[in-house]
Amino acid sequence: MEKLFIKDKFVKVKTKEMNKMKILEALKEVCDPEIPLNVVDLGLVKNVSCDEGCINITMTLTTPKCPLEGYIVDSVKNKLKEKFPEIEHIYIDLDFSHPWNTSMISEKGKEKLRKLGWQI
Numbered sequence: 001m002e003k004l005f006i007k008d009k010f011v012k013v014k015t016k017e018m019n020k021m022k023i024l025e026a027l028k029e030v031c032d033p034e035i036p037l038n039v040v041d042l043g044l045v046k047n048v049s050c051d052e053g054c055i056n057i058t059m060t061l062t063t064p065k066c067p068l069e070g071y072i073v074d075s076v077k078n079k080l081k082e083k084f085p086e087i088e089h090i091y092i093d094l095d096f097s098h099p100w101n102t103s104m105i106s107e108k109g110k111e112k113l114r115k116l117g118w119q120i
Contacts, residue, residue: 019050026083027057030075033068036116039076043104046095053088055080064096 027045028038039045039059047058057076061069077090102120105113113120 020048023048023050023055023057023080023084026079027076030072030079032062033071035062035113037105037109037112039072041106041109041112043100043106043109044072050087053086054091055084055087055089056091056093058093058095060095060098060100062100064099069094 024040024045027048028040030039031037032039032042032044035042042062044059044061045057046060047056049056057080059076061072066072073092073094076092080087080090102110105120110120
């Protein structure tokens with residue numbers, strides 16, 4: 001376990017949870033090419049897990065037939081390779097069982113879109 005220093009207290013955090021938080025932070029640097037939000041705030045990332053040498057991402061896209069699927073998946077993989085060079089395998093599973101909709105956008109993301117003039 002790792003220890004975090006928060007407000008004069010040490011808090012133990014499971015390594016897998018710490019890694020999950022780091023992975024999500026890295027994915028916040030990957031932006032959707034059409035909607036001006038990162039893939040996390042946009043609500044595309046459904047699940048993140050990591051084991052020794054392997055990152056597994058379950059995500060969706062705004063539409064099952066998204067013409068930018070390859071670009072988005074490659075961007076996610078490239079960002080994770082950049083941030084975690086020690087990782088040997090990165091698996092991305094696209095899950096369209098529950099179609100994406102605007103309710104999946106984070107409050108932070110909705111606020112940003114409103115400031116840009118989006119009706120959301």
